[in-house]
Amino acid sequence: MDPETALELVKHGVTLLLLDVPQYTLVAVDTQMFSVGPAFKGIKMIPPGVHFVYYSSSSRDGKEFSSIIGFFIDAGPSEVIVRKWDQQEERLIKLSEEEEERYSQAVKNLEFDRQLGPYNLSHYEDWKQLSNFITKSVIERLEPIGGEITVECENEIVRNATKMPMEDALGKQLKVGNSATSVGKSQRKGCYYTSIPHVVKCKGISGQELTSLNLDKTQLLETLLAKDYGGSEDLLLGELQFAFVAFLMGQSLEAFLQWKSLVSLLFGCTEAPFRTRTHLFTKFIKVIYNQLKYGLQKDHMGETGSALLDDSWISADSFLHHLCKSTAGCQN
Template identity: 85%
Template sequence: MDSQTALELVKNGATLLFLDVPQYTLVAIDTQMFSVGPAFKGIKMIPPGTHFVYYSSSTRDGKEFSPTIGFFIDVGSSEVIVRKWDQQEERLVKVSEEEDGRYSHAVRNMEFDRQLGPYNLSHCEDWKRLSNFIRKSIIERLEPIGGEISVECENDVFRNTPKTPMEEALDKKLNVGNSEASVGKFQRKGCYYTSIPRVVKCKGISGKELTSLNLDKTHLLETLLASDYGGSEDLLLGELQFAFIAFLMGQSLEAFLQWKSLVSLLFGCTEAPFHTRTRLFTKFIKVIYYQLKYGLQKDRKDDMGPPLLDDSWLSTDSFLHHLCKDFFSLMLDGSVVDGDLLKWTRKFKDLLESNLGWEFQQSSAVDGLYFDENDEYAPVVEMLDDEAPAV
């Protein structure tokens, strides 16, 4: 890149100015990560738009790290965001309005230029595919009070939730916020995610009708789109992307559960993909394809990047394998399927088969009875025999 082009990118791009951050702290934005050295003061040349910033403080020897803290931003051209390290709370905090103005002016005058790491523009395409439905309005709607997302705020998120073996491992790995210090430091509420009912309950209908509503989540999807998303499919997809990023990069258990809820809702629909919501499902499959393509990559060239999905995702016991098995059977056995939806479904299936070694052999499009007994997203089946218990 020539010097003139670089100068234009510096002037037009947004800047994160981080003051007094301790050495060895991991600071990241989107899909790229920096290890703080003695001269580090932030990141420059950030493209306008939505981004996720996250960091983890380190012990003095740089060998152990605290739980990740992250927040979404939506920045304009030449915007400067200033944060200062609070030594006592071990986190980045906002500065006064006077300091903000003074430091922003200094950044625009290039006074910190040599101490700012450049945003790697070669990562832009990956990030856009992970976040293209996230808008400022979605961030404001979902983010917690104060904007910070951290597993330390989520001590009870899994307490009363049935867990598969994969989720037990995830809980153990990330649930590091149970210490008294953590509880005292973070007394904030989590994100304001949309509530997705696990079980459809309707009064005055037969057991057979109730079973049908729970085996095909189309009615629930339509209800939620109307009541919680104002009819906007893109708002739902934006929340799906928000949750995945907060989980994968922000290491949030709460975000994982919301991502799982939304994925389970969409993969649980059997009528909507063919009739009322074909366009939504084409976009959804593209979203989850790029999420898992990024999260499951094995041979990443740069070690400095966000954590990827670990080996627990390789198990065929995971909820995702069961849901995909049904959905692929539904799509590939359908007599009339939209061309784009079918193309992306096949592409997604190929990704899972090649990256995870999963096999999708199934005799029934909607089975549901092979789900793990601890999986709260297994389809609800109302037994018609009064002597038999409901599953």
């Protein structure tokens, strides 16, 4: 890239300034992960828009890492986002408005330019395919109080829901409830996901009608779209993408359970894909295709530090396999 183009991207792109982050900490934006060195102060040339920032603190020798903490941002052109490392809490915190303004001006004066790692634009397309329905309104609607998404806050949320072997295995892999730091953080609430009933219950109808409602989730989908999403199909797809990103990159088990519930709901519809919601399902198939395509590519797992998706996700015992097998047109 020629210097003039690079300078324009620096000036008009988003900058993430991270102060006092300890060496060996893993810091990531979207699909790109950085290992903090002695001169690292953040990331520059980030395209304006929605992004997911996440990090994992390290032991002194860089061999052990804590649970990931992540948060979504929606940043405009030339915006500077400043966070500082709190050594006692081992996490990034916001600064006062006055301090943030001072550091933002220093960034715009290129005072930190040599200490900022560039966002790799060649990987931006992958991120857009994973997040094109995530908007500022989606983030504000779903993010937890304080904005931080971490499995350390999910002990109570997940404990009762973790029943199937896949969820149990994920819980162990993500060390739910095993970290010494979970005591203080577990009091904080997780994300504000939409409640998706697993079984449709309706008074005043016959057993045959109730069975029909549970075999075809179209009516449940219509009810949720009207009641919880204000009729917006894109808002539902935004939540699906939000949950997947929070799960795959933020290693949130709560997010996995929500993603699974939404996928199960959509795959459980028989009437909607072919008659009432064809456009929604055309978009949904593209969304889940891009999610699985990205998540199952092992080289991408290396970039994000995640190995949560493996061949077991498409094995005969996986919930995805059972969903596809029972869906019209998806049988082998």
